[in-house]
Amino acid sequence: MLTLTKGDNAATVSISTAKRKVEELLTKEWLLTNERGGYSSSTIVGCNTREYHGLLIGSLNPPANRIMALAKCLEMVIFKGETKLLSPEDGVSPGVSRRKVFNFSTFEFNDKFAPQGFTHLVQVRRDTGLHFDYELEQLELTKSVYLLRETDMVALVYDFSNVREPAEFVSRPFVGLRDFHTLQRSDAPLCSSRHGDSLLIRHDVPGSCELFLGSPSMHFEKDEQWWFNFVYRNEKERGQDFTEDLWTPGFFKCQVPAGGPSRIIFWAQLSKAGSGCKPEQLIKADIDAACKDLRRHQSIVTAAVKNSDEKFRTLCLAADQFITKSQTNGVPEHTHRTTVIAGFPWFADWGRDTFISLPGLLLSTRRFAEAKSVLTTFAAAVDEGMIPNRFDDRTGTAYFNSVDASLWFINAAFQYLNATGDSETFTQHLLPTIRWIIDSYHDGTRFGICSDADGLITAGSDETQLTWMDAKYDGVAVTARCGKAVEVNALWYNALCLSARFYAGRDVKNAKHYKSMAEKVKVGFCKLFWNEKARYLNDCILHDGSVDSSLRSNQIFAVSLGFSPLSPEQQKSVVDAVQKHLLTPYGLRTLNVENGRYKGTYTGPQQQRDEAYHQGTVWPYLIGPFVESFLKVNEFSRKSKKKAAEFIQPLMQHLTQDGCVGSISEIFDGDAPHKPRGCIAQAWSVGELIRAYQLINN
Numbered sequence: 001m002l003t004l005t006k007g008d009n010a011a012t013v014s015i016s017t018a019k020r021k022v023e024e025l026l027t028k029e030w031l032l033t034n035e036r037g038g039y040s041s042s043t044i045v046g047c048n049t050r051e052y053h054g055l056l057i058g059s060l061n062p063p064a065n066r067i068m069a070l071a072k073c074l075e076m077v078i079f080k081g082e083t084k085l086l087s088p089e090d091g092v093s094p095g096v097s098r099r100k101v102f103n104f105s106t107f108e109f110n111d112k113f114a115p116q117g118f119t120h121l122v123q124v125r126r127d128t129g130l131h132f133d134y135e136l137e138q139l140e141l142t143k144s145v146y147l148l149r150e151t152d153m154v155a156l157v158y159d160f161s162n163v164r165e166p167a168e169f170v171s172r173p174f175v176g177l178r179d180f181h182t183l184q185r186s187d188a189p190l191c192s193s194r195h196g197d198s199l200l201i202r203h204d205v206p207g208s209c210e211l212f213l214g215s216p217s218m219h220f221e222k223d224e225q226w227w228f229n230f231v232y233r234n235e236k237e238r239g240q241d242f243t244e245d246l247w248t249p250g251f252f253k254c255q256v257p258a259g260g261p262s263r264i265i266f267w268a269q270l271s272k273a274g275s276g277c278k279p280e281q282l283i284k285a286d287i288d289a290a291c292k293d294l295r296r297h298q299s300i301v302t303a304a305v306k307n308s309d310e311k312f313r314t315l316c317l318a319a320d321q322f323i324t325k326s327q328t329n330g331v332p333e334h335t336h337r338t339t340v341i342a343g344f345p346w347f348a349d350w351g352r353d354t355f356i357s358l359p360g361l362l363l364s365t366r367r368f369a370e371a372k373s374v375l376t377t378f379a380a381a382v383d384e385g386m387i388p389n390r391f392d393d394r395t396g397t398a399y400f401n402s403v404d405a406s407l408w409f410i411n412a413a414f415q416y417l418n419a420t421g422d423s424e425t426f427t428q429h430l431l432p433t434i435r436w437i438i439d440s441y442h443d444g445t446r447f448g449i450c451s452d453a454d455g456l457i458t459a460g461s462d463e464t465q466l467t468w469m470d471a472k473y474d475g476v477a478v479t480a481r482c483g484k485a486v487e488v489n490a491l492w493y494n495a496l497c498l499s500a501r502f503y504a505g506r507d508v509k510n511a512k513h514y515k516s517m518a519e520k521v522k523v524g525f526c527k528l529f530w531n532e533k534a535r536y537l538n539d540c541i542l543h544d545g546s547v548d549s550s551l552r553s554n555q556i557f558a559v560s561l562g563f564s565p566l567s568p569e570q571q572k573s574v575v576d577a578v579q580k581h582l583l584t585p586y587g588l589r590t591l592n593v594e595n596g597r598y599k600g601t602y603t604g605p606q607q608q609r610d611e612a613y614h615q616g617t618v619w620p621y622l623i624g625p626f627v628e629s630f631l632k633v634n635e636f637s638r639k640s641k642k643k644a645a646e647f648i649q650p651l652m653q654h655l656t657q658d659g660c661v662g663s664i665s666e667i668f669d670g671d672a673p674h675k676p677r678g679c680i681a682q683a684w685s686v687g688e689l690i691r692a693y694q695l696i697n698n
Contacts, residue, residue, distance in 0.1 A: 022047075022106070022118055026233070029660045029680050030130050031344055032147040033321045037063025038270075039344055040147045040154055041680070044661070045118040046132065047106040048072055050234045051244065052345035055145065057180050058152030058270035060209055063324045063341055064348055064393045068176040069211045069270040070154065071230075071246050075104045075117070077167040077256065079138060104134050104141065108231045110243075126662055128294035138165040139256070148290050149297060150325070152270040155287055160262040171218065171266060172251040174227065175201055177211055181346070181393075186226045186245040194220065198282055199249060202273065212269045214282040218252035239605025304366045309697065311652065315690045318655060318663050319361040322683040323370060324349070326377070338373035343666050343679030350390040351378060352468055353684050355408035356621065360687030363419045364694050371416055372425055378409060379433040385440020386449075387433075403449055403459040403466040406437045407491035411561065414498045431502075438495060442517070454524035455517060456484050457492045458543070469554075469590070469614035473607045479614045481548070484541040486529050490558040490565070493521045497563035522565040529558070530570060536577035550595060551581055553588040553622050559632065560625035572633045578626060585650035586668040586676075587620035587685075593670070600671030602678070616670035617677070620651055624688025628695055636695075644696045651689050664689060 025045045032040040037059035042048050048071060056070040079100045103115030117134075125131040129146040144157040158169065178184045189204035198214030229243045236242035256262050265287050271277045301320050302313040326339040326349070340361060342353035354374060362371035381388050381398055387409045389402035413430040417423065441457055444450035447466055449459040460466045460482035467488060469479040500514035528547075529537045537555035540548040556578050558564055559571045566574065581592040591598050591614070599612035627644045634640035651664060659665045659676040664685035666678030 022113060022116075025118060028658065030124070030126060031321065031660050031663060031681050032130065032145065033324075033341075033344065034147050034152065035150050035323065035325055036152065037066060037324050037341060037348065038147070038152045040130075040145055041345060041660075042072070044124045045106050045121060046072070046104075047108055047113070047118070048230070049108070049232055050345065051183055051232050051240075051242075052180055053232070054176060054180075055156070056147075056152065056154040056211075056268050056270060057345070058209075060270075060272055061396065063326060063339060064391070064396055066180045066393070067209055067270060068178055068180040069152070069209075070213075070268045071174045071176045072107070073105065073156065073174065073266075074107075074115070074170075074172040074248075074251075075143070075158075076115075076170050077102050077104075077136070077139070077141075078170065079165055079167050102136055104132075104143065108233065109229055110231055128291060128298060139163040139167065146287070146290060146294065149293055153285070154268050155285070155290060156266040156268075157287060158264040158266075160256050160264075163256055163258050163260075163262065166258045167256045168253055169218075169256050169264060170251050170253045172248050173213055173268070174246040174248050175211060176246065177201065177203060177209060183241050183244045184246065186228065186247075188245075188247065190247045192222075192224075192249040194222065195278075197252075201249060208273050210271055210273050210275070210277070212271070212277060212282045213249075213252075213267070215252050215254075215264065215266045216283040217264050218254040218266065220252050221250050223250040224248070237603060238609065301365070305364075306366070312690075312693060312697070314655065314662075315686065315693060316365045318681075318686045319365055319690060321663060321681060322357070322361060322686070323367070337377040338370040339377065340374060340683055342684075343682040344660075344663075345680065347679060348391060348393045351387045351405035352389060352402055352408055354378070355387075355405065355412040357684040357687030358412045359415045359419075360624065360690035360694075361683060363415060364687075364690045368416075368420045368422070371420075372422065375409075375413055375416055376425065376429045379413075379430055382406075382433050382436060384445045385436045386445055387437070400446055401464065401466060402468075402470075403447065403457070403485070404468060404488050404491055406441070407488065407495055410434050410437060410495040410498065411491065414502070414562075417502075434495075434499065438499065438514075441492065452484070452524075454528070455520035456489050456524045456528065458484050459488065461543075467554075471610040471613040473610040478610050480542075481540045483543045484528065485554065486537050486539055486552075487554040487557040489521065489525055489529070490561055493518060493525060493565045494561040494563045496521060518563075525558075525565040526570075529555075530566070534577075535573045537574060550597075551577065551592040553578065553582050553590055553619070553626075556588065556622065556625045556629055559629035568633070571629070575626075575629050575633050579630070583626065583647070584618050584668070584670070584674055586623075586654065586674050587618045587651070588622035588626055589616050589618050589670050590614045591616045591670075598670065601669045601675075602667060603669075612670075613667075618668040618670055618674060619666075619685075620664055620668065621682070621684035621688040623648060623651060624691045627692035631695055641696050644692070648689060648692050648696070652693075655689070 026043050028044045039057050040055050042053045054068045054071045057068050059066045104117040106117045120134045122133045122135050129144050132143045134141040140162045142159045146155040191204045192199050192201045197220045201211040202208050225248050228245050232242045267282045322341045324339050324341050326337045339349040340354040342350040378387050386400045387406040388398035389405045390399050417426045442451040452458045465472050465477040467481050467485050471478040496514050496518035500511050503511035528541050531538050538547050539550045539552045559574050582589045598616040602612045602617045631640050660680035663681035665676035666682035668674040
């Protein structure tokens with residue numbers, strides 16, 4: 001069995017004799033991030049199950065252009081005695097004398113796990129780093145992984161204790177140096193140059209990136225090898241390429257004496273070619289200073305909220321993983337902008353995700369300066385009255401294919417004003433963008449986005465997917481919602497009401513203008529979307545006037561947002577319908593089970609997953625608007641808060657025990673037992689859980 005306890009911002013996974021059941025352990029993952037878009041991640045037994053796993057994935061142009069630099073290390077101790085030849089599978093050259101070799105690593109190949117280091121693993125702990133505790137009869141070992149802040153650098157620290165018999169420690173690094181969206185084959189032109197006991201590894205082509213490896217206490221022996229067909233089971237399940245070849249330049253080794261404790265440190269750093277980094281400098285890095293910096297940063301994050309609630313502080317640390325500095329060439333480092341990574345391991349910064357998650361990630365956690373940076377950065381990127389939906393992971397090119405991202409920006413901007421009182425930033429940098437968005441949406445902008453005669457926003461065509469339900473396969477939108485979508489018009493009404501309220505007492509003409517627009521939208525919204533027979537909201541009014549009356553989670557925003565076009569009775573009816581038909585322990589289903597298009601599991605190849613993505617799959621971020629709506633229609637009573645606390649308890653447990661320990665998954669299966677799927681850590685999942693927790697407990 002697996003148990004996990006929390007305390008002092010640390011998580012511990014204790015592994016009993018059931019550790020032999022490696023299949024269960026491989027479903028539990030960990031993640032460290034470095035504020036650049038880079039990260040370190042694997043399973044809790046150290047066996048990579050994704051092409052996105054690795055000890056060091058760095059970002060050459062933060063937060064984009066991410067490189068899987070160091071995949072893993074083969075780590076072993078050798079107790080010498082009788083002579084016996086080793087096979088290449090042992091990771092060292094033949095002819096080494098030994099009595100016993102113990103591996104701490106776990107790799108998966110087509111037909112086996114080799115080696116099986118998980119058999120020696122006792123527990124895994126997480127605080128500022130990841131700590132793997134191993135036990136042998138002859139010694140105990142704690143392997144720690146620390147990802148340094150604001151640099152693409154990882155430290156592996158091996159602390160030996162209770163050493164009853166002298167041993168040799170060997171670590172063989174496996175190098176990727178590939179785009180993290182791709183897999184490596186044995187024809188990759190990798191090469192290395194030695195600098196004492198440090199290494200510089202690069203592609204044998206001009207202008208590539210470089211990986212530095214080194215240790216102040218280990219000696220390097222060159223022994224170049226290709227290892228073939230590592231299996232990534234998660235990619236296999238997703239119907240994608242799932243095998244990879246990895247290159248190793250040799251191995252590092254040193255002696256572990258009997259007696260007192262012994263510490264070995266191994267460093268790896270990724271940089272652009274020609275950056276000026278020198279391999280010999282790597283071994284001089286100060287691990288104590290690095291750990292102190294990580295602890296100091298966590299203390300700042302938790303102290304800022306001025307809240308002693310340990311659960312809330314844990315949520316704040318989960319939020320911190322997504323806050324990233326965006327680097328612009330030629331701009332001084334101190335002026336780098338803040339952005340939000342939508343999800344790890346594969347997403348970059350997305351507009352919609354950013355502004356849904358910003359109130360929880362940055363305002364609830366009192367990170368106001370960073371919230372300001374995010375808002376002003378996106379405001380400066382507005383074009384044709386639209387906020388970018390995403391930036392290309394390699395080129396940084398802005399894409400505007402979203403009807404709701406701009407409206408979520410407006411909501412987040414007003415929440416920033418309410419939380420901070422920073423009227424100067426709001427009026428000078430955000431309000432002009434808000435007005436531009438509203439004018440553009442009213443008069444017309446890209447993708448046919450415009451205000452119809454009834455005041456409602458219509459958008460898109462059969463070829464576009466502009467709402468958050470944007471899955472598309474082979475050119476066909478899976479969840480076609482072109483026309484008037486319910487949550488888009490709830491956001492539109494909310495934006496107009498927020499603007500009218502802001503101008504009240506400041507500018508009579510503008511206040512009247514926005515109020516008049518909002519009143520018109522309210523009438524049109526209730527007329528088109530309220531389904532009197534079903535007593536909930538229609539999901540979409542298509543361009544031809546036909547009504548999609550599917551029971552979907554999108555309607556919850558018409559209650560949760562600050563201004564609702566619905567009557568109190570209608571709001572209560574919507575919440576009841578959503579609770580009865582869509583609520584699960586981990587969030588809301590995107591479609592009710594009774595619907596013929598419902599898909600209960602998110603598995604298989606791309607087409608199968610796309611068909612399920614918004615057709616019943618559970619999205620945990622929707623717990624935020626649901627809890628807010630539930631509390632609102634029950635007047636935030638003590639009884640309703642107690643009930644809402646029960647709603648979020650499974651997600652709070654998931655945060656510390658399941659999936660990616662210390663974060664919340666992107667999605668869950670619609671069918672029980674609701675297995676976590678998608679990204680292992682999702683910004684809006686965490687952000688909206690923070691908001692829900694705060695609404696319940698404040």
